[in-house]
Amino acid sequence: MNSVILWSFLALFSFFPENLFAQEIRVAGFVTDRNNQPLPAMIEVKNSYSDSIRTRFLANERGAFEVLIYRDEVLVFSHLGYEIQELTAFAASPVRIKMSESVTELEVAVVFGDRAVIGSRESSMSDLIVSKEEIQNSQSLTFAGALEKxxxxSSINLGVGVxxxxxxxxxxxxxxxxDKGIKQEGQQWxxxxxxxxxxxxxxxxxxxxGPNSLKYGPDAMGGVLNILPEQPxxxxxxxxxxxxxxxxxxxYFGQSVHVKGRIDNWYSMGRLTHSSHGDYQVPAESYVYAGYVLPIFNERLKNTAGNALHFSATVGKILSHGKSQVTVSRFGQQAGIFTGAVGIPTAFSLEDDGNSRDIGLPRQLNTHWKVxxxxxxxxxNRAMEMDLGFQRNIRHEESFPHIHGVGPTPSGNLALGLDLSTFTANYREVLHLNKDxxxxxxxxxxTMRNGYQGFEFLLPAYSSHLAGVYLILNQSIEDRFHWNAGLRLDGNILNIEEHLQAVYNRLEPxxxxxxxxxxVEKRTLSPSFSGGISWEINPSNSLKVNFGSGVRFPTPIELASNGIHHGNFRHEIGDKNLVTERSYQIDLSYGWSSENFSFGISPFGSVYRGYIxxxxxxxxxPLPGSSTLWEYKQDDATFFxxxxxxxYKSPFHVDFRLGMDYVWNYNLVSNLPLPLTPPFSLLSGITYKRDVKIGILEKIVLELxxxxxxxxxxxxxNERTTAGSQLIDLTMRASIKLGKNPLEINFGVKNLTHQSYFNHLSRYRLINIPEPxxxxxxxxxxxFMNIH
Structure with missing residues (x-):
């Protein structure tokens, strides 16, 4: 089945006649200010006839960039406080773009290190672009954890790698x-x-x-993480x-290998990543589960080791007016489930077995295929995109049947098996009516279908069909004031099957x-709308305002779950009477920048009707061997x-940065806060960065x-409070020139002072286990390879 889908996607290439394929232009160079200091400018690739933006990215910290463009495209360089520059004639690389301070125009973005904070000048949304370097330098084991700066x-975490x-x-x-135009499935589990x-x-x-339901659909009420396709x-x-x-x-040990190749108009790329870790280490000697105080031997949570193996492969072809590619990937993970939070806990089952890397029962095995x-x-004057995707999520939880008080079944040790298949198709088009x-x-x-196996029950079998259509109008006035407005209509058909579980008495049916x-059957048709402005006030100030209303359909786990969720240490129960959730949200963004100092502020407010x-x-x-009972509820709520x-960029190679965020919410029915609300957080940092050119040492970076x-x-x-914490992280990076390409070395210490603290969003917080x-x-x- 998977091979049929893959060959079907590959057949899309034959849709384009051969005369559409042509050589493109490679452009590489550097962006600096008038004092020849590098600028991490925003670079947009635009069609010279329609002004449509094909892609946008940041120059690196040295101001360097490299990109392929087609013969009818131009490059637009922008940085807050500097005049926009457009490159239309392409001499031999490298080109040098020297940007002058703006006296009449404002650019697109406020840039903080490897991050553009205000984003596209035509968009009314608060959007950020995060570079590959920032994600890698975060030293996080997970994609979500890499964004916490x-x-x-923030992120909800459960131990290592999740x-x-x-x-x-x-x-x-x-x-x-x-992910590459296709919504990543599996979060609903x-x-x-x-x-x-x-x-x-x-x-x-x-x-x-903020609200992005208009373009991305019902699941984008709170925001979008848009992983853009890798450039060939x-x-x-x-x-x-x-x-x-x-x-x-x-x-923890991790290894990753990445290879990219190209011959004429055909290109390919691939990655293979493997990681493994031992039992989760925490600075604690005991924890609380189901009313018991139980020991933690050697400060390790028994049976929390794991490993993961991921690969992806892409093949594509460059077109004279675009490109087409197919990506196949598989993410596989095997992880133990903490022995002390499954079934009826005993001190004996928590004793150290002498092997901190084995993965015994209970455990979870996850596989995610994507094409x-x-x-x-x-x-x-038209720009078009089409994305097609197939995903298969397979999750197995294995354990000993007798520890749950359930009789033997043909499933053996398979306690819970979920198998979700999803087909997705997206088509987008931008029509330029005139220049503005x-x-x-x-x-x-x-369309998706979820199957169910195992002797335990959490989520039933179900099928779902979702469709949506949207329309957005954008207009610019004198290239300084931009407004947009749009409408969307989404429909959903959800069918959840009844689940009956056999009753046993002394292991006999x-x-x-x-x-x-x-x-359960749900048929829903709901509209959404959004509108906003982006105003370039003067050369140093930018303001964005967006107002929108979005919807979210209740998920199967919210409607029909009724079982022990061991990964969350609780029994969860759904409510079949939940209705569509609607939000009304306003989002503002203001940015200011000078040559050495920048800041941005983004307040927001929202009201939810039927917040789940x-x-x-x-x-x-009441189930044997479980803990507390959690219920899905629905009330009106508000967020602010x-x-x-x-x-601040000092003249002494030292940069200072500050970031803070705060969320306040309120349940308008219970007159109480909502659970799992992130606390106020402040992150300040100092970075010393210098090109040294001493022997083979090229660059050093120190961060605190x-x-x-x-x-x-x-x-x-009934939710626990969480005490505050103060943490210090230290990072040191260096570039060493060996041959043609620099070798990057990264060393860091997280929680430098070895503080014992709790993360309010961590699932281990529920059983009183601190962070590492x-x-x-x-x-x-x-x-290791650079052949041209």
């Missing part, structure tokens, strides 16, 4: 992760199911905060890079069945908060980060 972004992103206090199916994305495999990331080589050749990572906590086709092309006005429209369709959930949330009931589960970022997290006393009923102590990190990146 960005104000307004994390989900949270934007402004919203997560799960309110945050859409868009729970917090202990990670994103299943290799952080090494993310070259360019766009973060959209700009000329014929072959390049390769290997990276190695080690962390002292849990003895994605991306095609984009332009024709006159463009019309964007698109169609989206998705009684012939009776317990209905864990009834048949999971809350502790204050009761114990914002982010602040500032950066101070994170202060306030106590979270704003909690829901001091953690030493070593990374190495080695270019």
């Amino acid at each position: 960005i104000p307004g972004v 994390a989900k992103p949270v934007i402004r206090g919203l997560g799960f199916n309110r945050i859409l992760v868009n 729970g917090a202990d199911h990670g994103l299943e994305i290799d952080a090494h495999d993310v070259e360019r990331l766009e973060i959209l905060k 080589l700009h000329r014929d050749g072959l390049e390769g890079e290997a990276s190695f990572d080690h962390q002292s906590n849990s003895q 994605i086709s991306n095609t984009q092309w332009t024709s006159g 006005t463009r019309l964007s429209y698109g169609l989206m369709g998705q 009684t012939g009776e069945f317990d209905q864990r959930n009834p048949d 949330y999971l809350a502790p009931s204050g009761r114990f589960s 908060g914002g982010e602040f970022s500032a950066a 980060d101070f994170r202060q997290v306030a106590a979270q006393n704003m909690v829901a009923r 102590g001091r953690n030493f990190i070593v990374g190495l990146s080695i270019p």
Whole structure:
């Protein structure tokens, strides 16, 4: 089946006649200010006839860039406080772009290091572009964890290698992760199911905060993480890079190999990543589960070791007015489930077995297959994109049947088996009506089927069909004031099957069945709308305002779950009477910049009608061997908060940065806060960066980060409060020239002072287990091939 789908996508290439393929132009160079200091400028690739933007990216910290463009495209360079420059004639590389301070115009972005904070000058949304370097330098084991230095972004984590992103206090199916144009599935299964994305495999990331349902659909109420396709080589050749990572906590080892190649108009790229870690280490000697105080031997959580293997392969062809490619990837993960939080806990089952890297029962095995086709092309004043995708998520939880009080079944040790297949198709088009006005429209369709196996029950079998259509009008006035408005209509058909579980008495079937959930059918049609402005006030000031209303359909786990979720240490129960959730949100962004100082502030506010949330009931589960009972509820709620970022570039190779975020929410029915709200957080940092040119040593970077997290006393009923914390992280990086390409060395220490603290969003917080102590990190990146 998978091979049929792959060959079907490959057949898309034959849609384009051969005379559309042509050689493109490779452009490389440097961007500097008038004093020849490098600028990490925003670079847009635009069609010279329609002004449509094909892609945009940041020059690196040295101002260097390299890109392939077609014969009818131009490059636009911009940076807040500098005049926009357009490059239309392309001499021999490298070209040098020297930007002058602006006296009449404002550019597109406020730039903080490897990050563009305000984003496209025509968009009314608060969007960020995060570079590959920032993700790699975060020294995080997960893609979601790599974004935690960005104000307004946090993550829900569960030990090593499992994390989900949270934007402004919203997560799960309110945050859409868009991988190469296709919505990443699997988030709806729970917090202990990670994103299943290799952080090494993310070259360019766009973060959209706030309401984005208009363009991306119902799951984008709180924001979007848009993983953009990797760019092919700009000329014929072959390049390769290997990276190695080690962390002292849990003895983590990771290796990743990346290769890119190109011959004429055909290109390919591939990556292979493997990682493994031992049992999770925490600075604690005991924890609390189901009312028991139990020991933690040698400060290790028994049976929390794991490993992961990921590969991706892409093949594509360059068109004279676009490109088309197919990507096949597989993410596989095997991880133990903490023995002390499954079934009826005993001190005996927690004793050290002498092997901190074995993965015994209970455990989870996750596999995520993806086949994605991306095609984009332009024709006159039209720019078109088509994305097709197939995903298969397979999750197995294995354990001993007897520890749950359930009789033997033919499934053996398979406690829970979930198998989700998803087909997705997206089509988008931008029509330029004139120089200042463009019309964007698109169609989206998705169908999915989830199967169920195992002797336990959490989520029933279901099928879902989703379709949407949108229309957006954008207009610019004197190239300084931009406004947009749009409408969207989404429809959803959801069918959830009844699940009956056999009742046993002393391991013998009684012939009776317990209905864990009834048949559920939902048919919904809901509109969304959004509008906003982007105003370039003067050469140093930019303001954006966006107002929107979006919808989110209840997920199957919210409607029909009724079982023990061991990864979350609780029994979760859904409500079939939940209705469509609607939000009304306003988002503002203001940015100011001078030659050496920049800051941005982004307040927001929202009201939710029928906000769906999971809350502790204050009761114990009636199921054997489980803990507390959590219930899905629906009430009206409101959210307010914002982010602040500032950066100062001193003349002494030292940069200072500051970021903070705050979320306040309120349940308008219970008159209490909502559960799992991120506390106020402040991150300040100092960076010393210098090109030294001493022997083989080319560059050194020293970073010191101070994170202060306030106590979270704003909690829901029966939710624990969490004390504040102060953490210090140290990072040192160096570039060493060996041959033609520099070797990158990365060393860091997380939690330098070995503080014992709790993360309010961590699932281990529920059983009183703190975050890891001091953690030493070593990374190495080695270019091993560069043939042109």
